[in-house]
Every structure is written in structure tokens, then in C-alpha cells.
Amino acid sequence: MSIWYTEKHTPHAGITLEIRRTLFSGKSEFQQLDIVETEEYGRMMLLDGLVMCTERDEFVYHDMIVHPALFVHPDPKQVLVIGGGDGGTIREVVRHPEVELATLCEIDGLVVEKSVEYLPSLACAIDGSHPKVKLHIDDGLAYIRENRDSFDVILVDSTDPIGPAVGLFEKDFYQLVHGALKEDGIMVAQSESPFYHAEIQKNMYQALREVFPIVEMYQAFIPTYPSGLWSFAFASKKYHPVRDFDRERAANRAFRTRYYNEDLHLGAFMLPTFAKENIEQQ
Amino acid sequence: MSIWYTEKHTPHAGITLEIRRTLFSGKSEFQQLDIVETEEYGRMMLLDGLVMCTERDEFVYHDMIVHPALFVHPDPKQVLVIGGGDGGTIREVVRHPEVELATLCEIDGLVVEKSVEYLPSLACAIDGSHPKVKLHIDDGLAYIRENRDSFDVILVDSTDPIGPAVGLFEKDFYQLVHGALKEDGIMVAQSESPFYHAEIQKNMYQALREVFPIVEMYQAFIPTYPSGLWSFAFASKKYHPVRDFDRERAANRAFRTRYYNEDLHLGAFMLPTFAKENIEQQ
Structure with a gap:
């Protein structure tokens, strides 16, 4: 018997992956969590039935949500990750020697717990063993409301703007992030697909521009x-992601990256015409 | 009743698209040809059961197989397209005012005939009406063997290296292309997915480097x-795709492009680390 998982990305189109077995399936107070083993992409985490990450292609997402901001900020000491309970983002953050403290604020403790259990290659820095990592099981909004002027970089590693993450795509949230950042802080947030989510992008970038002086979109390819x-979205109080990019520091990084590199950093901001048009200012 | 087409990109992973109806289904002496109407991607052409193009995302492929070479070559008068029977590549070629003659050499007349009938937005320049377009229903290898030192740009718009296109990924073919190009000619060929086809890429780029002094890979995102x-693959006798790029001419183009632009041209050559590693020289 062959079992296939199909995710519809629209009502009429999707991807389909062969599943070897289910490792975990359960419901937290926030969402449905499933961790399965695929034939092609290794282990895969689903929240409310949607693919969050797979072992085979997670390196793209996690390289790209972390390294651009951390190679633009000249001294990223205090980094906050909102969401990202699988641990992949924190894993990349702590590779930067400048980082003194990486804080994970994830609303759903079950995601962290099961990632540590079933996705150790992602969760290796959130299993309690890493000296630079602090873990908060808490609502991101509440957390940044209480921690003003505290972070050099905030990474918003959220699910889509439905369910528990809906508030993370609104202007009120970006104002809280702005307040929680130091005076030269940078926020990066995943901002959906330029091909399928033009309307979400339009609203999101408009809200960001009302809060941050520098707002740029960059792209990455993620097969699943x-x-x-x-x-x-790269939203920043002071540093521009291209003009203030420390190419030398990125080129001399002491860790291996399978997607990110110092040239790709620049290329990622060179967007297809249709993607630029999604977020053009009115 | 809902009907879905599924293409397995590997034995264990693929895409799935809802189909409204079949417009044409038939067999030529070379391959199976199907043209269907999808719910999400407009009309779609399949050869031997694999997606060749859809109306919704073909602009990416056709922008990117054409415009980089045509904005690098300073005076692309004579352009040959091998394969590309749907007409999308020729359509983009004739947008360049420097082009005096665009020749299409497609092995399978049925593909051209049915594209003109069912995919007019792609085939608009190969329906016999365009004064700068010449059509040859012929084997690409035979054609370039007979036409030496003739072309400024040759675009190899082939299917995957199985079936009728297998010879278009081998050194003998690249030598014929080299011979059919003028002394400052450029060849561009589609070169598969860096994510799934590392081995094909490795062999292809090695063969290209044995024939051309300048060989670079560039990327585009194509959802289907x-x-x-x-x-x-950008393979060239004289012009480098980045150093000899005429950014000014590209920025001042008189036609609209939904994917390509003068910044993206440069960004497309800034590859993910894993893609660069696929084609590293030994």
C-alpha cells in the first residue's frame, strides 16, 4: 500500500509526497501537530495539515530567515525568534559568534517538545543544552510588549496568517516589534509566496512601511x-540590507551553508518583476 | 467529479493540478502530446506525460531562456531556437529589435500545429504571420550540422534528457552548436533542476566546459x-553574462516583462551554494 500526503496550495493545485509512516499526531490547545516520515524529503512537520518544514529542504528557509539580517547588523548580540518552535532558526542564529543570547518565544510548547523528540537535526539548539539559548513558551505579542528596546534582531518565524499567527501580519504587531528592537534593530519575517499570495504581501508590506523606514523583500526557493x-520581509531602523551588507564578514563565515552565500545575499533582493509589483507603493 | 493530473518529479514526490477538460490528445512519431485545461494554471501542454508549459507560469521560463543572452550579445541579429515548438521562446526573441531573423527548428510538427491551435498566447509568432520568423520542422542536430558559422545566439529549448532530446545534453551536440555559432556567439540551454538533477547538471556542465570558454549557470523559479x-546554462565564445551585460539596454527595453528585469539578470547568476556545488570543476 502506498500512502500519499497532498497539500492543496490553492483549491486546484498542490504538492503530493509519499509517506512512510506517522511518527506523532496530536492536538495542542493551539493547533493540530503531525510529524511524518516521507520517502523523498525525510521527516516532515505539519501544523493544521500544512507543511512547516522537511528535513531535506529546511536548510533553505532557515539559512534565509537568519543569515541576511545577521550579516547586515554589525553586532547582533541579542536575537529574538518569535515562533520557530522546530528550532531550525535558533540553530542558525547561534552559529554567529557575535550572538550572546538567542531567545525563542514559541506559543505552542508541544511543537518544541515534539521537535526535540523527532526532529533533532533542527531542534539541536533548543533541547536545553545550549548555553546561549533561552526558551519561552509564551505568546510572542505578550513577550515583546514586556521587553522594550531589547533586541538587535527579531526574526518572525510564523505560520501563515491564519490560526494562531494571524496577529503577526498586522501593523499593531510590527509596532510592538519596532518597540522591542534597539535603535538600530532589524526585523525579518517570512512573507509568503509572491506567486500565490499577492494580496497578503501587499497588505503586509504596506503595514511594515508605516512602521519601519527601511523595508525590502527578498526571495528564496523552497520546494515544499x-x-x-x-x-x-527585511524591516530595519537603520541598516539597509544591500548597502550596509558586510560582504567580507559573510564571505569569511566560519560555518558551512548549503543555500546562503555572500553573492546570493545580494541576488536574493533582485526580485522578479511580478514580485516587485506586488509590493509597489501606491 | 473532480479530475486531477499528478506528475511525479521523483518516484515519491510530485505536483497535482485539477483538470477541467482535455483539449487534445494524440501521438506523433516522436512522442505523446496532450493539451489540457487546468483550473489554476490555464492551458497546459504535456509531452510524454510531463508538464512542458502552462499559460500561467510560462512567462518565467520564456523570459529567462531568451532575455539574458539577448541583452548580453551586443547585436543579436540571427537567432536559432532548437525545440521550443510551443512558440513561447520565439515570441520573446522577436521582441528584441536587433533580431532580423528568428529560426525555429522543432523536430515534431505536431507540437507546433497544436500549439498554434490551442496555445495562441504562446504560439503567436509561429503561426506563419510573423515576417522575422522562419520555421523548420527538422532534427536540430541535422540542422546545425548544415548551418555553420550562422547564428549570434542559439537557444536550446529542449525537453528532459530522455526521449527525443537525449542527444541535446551531450558534448557532440555542444560542438555542433559551437560550430553553428558565429565567432562571438552565445548558446543558452535549459539545464534542469539543481535540487533534483545534480548528476545531469554535473555531466552537462562538464561537457559544456570542454567546448566553450565561458560557461555559467543561472536560475529561475518555475512553479510547475x-x-x-x-x-x-549560458555558454559563450566571447561575452560574459555578467561582465558584458548591457544593463542600460536591458533597463530601457521597450517591452514589458513579468519576470525578467535588469537587476534580476544579475541576481539570477548568484546561485545557492548547493547549486554551485553541483557544477564545480573537479
């Missing part, structure tokens, strides 16, 4: 995400 | 192709 083309 | 990340 809708359309394969994904994007991130 | 395996993994969503696609690539093209």
Missing part, C-alpha cells in the same frame, strides 16, 4: 512551500 | 517544474 517561491 | 527551482 506553495509555488516553490518564498519571500521574507 | 520539478522542485520549482530551474536552471539554464
Whole structure:
């Protein structure tokens, strides 16, 4: 018997992956969590039935949500990750020697617990063993409301703007993030697919521009995400992601990256015409 | 009743698209040809059961197989397209005012005939009406063997290296292309997915480097192709795709492009680390 998981990215199109077995299936107070083993992509985490990450292609997402901001900020000591309970983002953050403290604020403790159990290659830095990592099982909004002027970089590693993450795509949230950042702080947030989610992008970037002086979109290719083309918002108080990029520091990084590199950093901001048009200012 | 087409990109992973109806289904002497109407991607052409193009995302592939070479070559007068019977590549070629003659050499007349009938938005320049377009229903290898030192740019718009296109990924073929190009000619060929086809890429780029002094890979995102990340080989006798790029001419183009632009041209050559590693020289 062959079992296939199909995710519809629209009512009429999707991806389909062969499943070897289910490792965990359960419901937290926030969402449905499933961890399965696929034939092609290794282990895969689903929240409310949607692919969050797979072992085979997670390196793209996690390289790209972390390294651009951390190679633009000249001294990223205090980094906060909101969401990202699988641990992949924190894993990349702590590779940067400048980081003194990496805080994970994830609303759903079950995601952290089961990632540590079933996705150790992602969760290796959130299993309690890493000296630079602090873990808060808490609502991201509440946490940043209480921690003003505290972070050099905030990474919003959220699910789609439905369910528990809906508030993370609104102007009120970006104002809280702005307040929680130091005076030269940078926020990066995943910002959906330019190919499928033009309307979400339009609203999100408009809200970001009302809060931050520098807002740019960059792209990455993630095969298991809708359309394969994904994007991130770089919102910053002072540093521009291209003009203030420390190419030398990125080129001399002491860790290996399978997606990110110092040239790709620049190329990621060179967007297809249709993607630029999604977020054009009115 | 809902009907879905599923293409397996590997034995264990694929995409799935809802189908409204079949417009044409038939067999030529070379391959099976199907043209269907999808709910999400408009009309779609399949050869031997694999997606060749859809109306919704073909702009990416056709922008990217054409415009980089045509904005690098300073005076692309004579352009040959091998394969590309749907007409999308020729359509983009004739947008360049420098082009005096665009020749299409497609082995399978049925593909051209049915594209003109069912995919007019792609085939608009190969329906016999365009004064700069010449059509040859012929084997690409035979054609370039007979036409030496003739072309400024040759675009190899082939299917995957199985079936009728297998010879288009081998050194003998690249030598024929080299011979059919003028002394400053450029070849671009689709070069599969860096994510799924590392081995094909390795062999292809090695063969290309034995024939051309300048060989670079560039990328584009195509949602209906395996993994969503696609690539093209830029092989050239004289002009480098980045150093000799005429950014000014590209920025001042008189036609609209939904994917390509003068910044993206440069960004497309800034590859993910894993893609660079696929084609590293030994």
C-alpha cells in the first residue's frame, strides 16, 4: 500500500509526497501537530495539515530567515525568534559568534517538545543544552510588549496568517516589534509566496512601511512551500540590507551553508518583476 | 467529479493540478502530446506525460531562456531556437529589435500545429504571420550540422534528457552548436533542476566546459517544474553574462516583462551554494 500526503496550495493545485509512516499526531490547545516520515524529503512537520518544514529542504528557509539580517547588523548580540518552535532558526542564529543570547518565544510548547523528540537535526539548539539559548513558551505579542528596546534582531518565524499567527501580519504587531528592537534593530519575517499570495504581501508590506523606514523583500526557493517561491520581509531602523551588507564578514563565515552565500545575499533582493509589483507603493 | 493530473518529479514526490477538460490528445512519431485545461494554471501542454508549459507560469521560463543572452550579445541579429515548438521562446526573441531573423527548428510538427491551435498566447509568432520568423520542422542536430558559422545566439529549448532530446545534453551536440555559432556567439540551454538533477547538471556542465570558454549557470523559479527551482546554462565564445551585460539596454527595453528585469539578470547568476556545488570543476 502506498500512502500519499497532498497539500492543496490553492483549491486546484498542490504538492503530493509519499509517506512512510506517522511518527506523532496530536492536538495542542493551539493547533493540530503531525510529524511524518516521507520517502523523498525525510521527516516532515505539519501544523493544521500544512507543511512547516522537511528535513531535506529546511536548510533553505532557515539559512534565509537568519543569515541576511545577521550579516547586515554589525553586532547582533541579542536575537529574538518569535515562533520557530522546530528550532531550525535558533540553530542558525547561534552559529554567529557575535550572538550572546538567542531567545525563542514559541506559543505552542508541544511543537518544541515534539521537535526535540523527532526532529533533532533542527531542534539541536533548543533541547536545553545550549548555553546561549533561552526558551519561552509564551505568546510572542505578550513577550515583546514586556521587553522594550531589547533586541538587535527579531526574526518572525510564523505560520501563515491564519490560526494562531494571524496577529503577526498586522501593523499593531510590527509596532510592538519596532518597540522591542534597539535603535538600530532589524526585523525579518517570512512573507509568503509572491506567486500565490499577492494580496497578503501587499497588505503586509504596506503595514511594515508605516512602521519601519527601511523595508525590502527578498526571495528564496523552497520546494515544499506553495509555488516553490518564498519571500521574507527585511524591516530595519537603520541598516539597509544591500548597502550596509558586510560582504567580507559573510564571505569569511566560519560555518558551512548549503543555500546562503555572500553573492546570493545580494541576488536574493533582485526580485522578479511580478514580485516587485506586488509590493509597489501606491 | 473532480479530475486531477499528478506528475511525479521523483518516484515519491510530485505536483497535482485539477483538470477541467482535455483539449487534445494524440501521438506523433516522436512522442505523446496532450493539451489540457487546468483550473489554476490555464492551458497546459504535456509531452510524454510531463508538464512542458502552462499559460500561467510560462512567462518565467520564456523570459529567462531568451532575455539574458539577448541583452548580453551586443547585436543579436540571427537567432536559432532548437525545440521550443510551443512558440513561447520565439515570441520573446522577436521582441528584441536587433533580431532580423528568428529560426525555429522543432523536430515534431505536431507540437507546433497544436500549439498554434490551442496555445495562441504562446504560439503567436509561429503561426506563419510573423515576417522575422522562419520555421523548420527538422532534427536540430541535422540542422546545425548544415548551418555553420550562422547564428549570434542559439537557444536550446529542449525537453528532459530522455526521449527525443537525449542527444541535446551531450558534448557532440555542444560542438555542433559551437560550430553553428558565429565567432562571438552565445548558446543558452535549459539545464534542469539543481535540487533534483545534480548528476545531469554535473555531466552537462562538464561537457559544456570542454567546448566553450565561458560557461555559467543561472536560475529561475518555475512553479510547475520539478522542485520549482530551474536552471539554464549560458555558454559563450566571447561575452560574459555578467561582465558584458548591457544593463542600460536591458533597463530601457521597450517591452514589458513579468519576470525578467535588469537587476534580476544579475541576481539570477548568484546561485545557492548547493547549486554551485553541483557544477564545480573537479
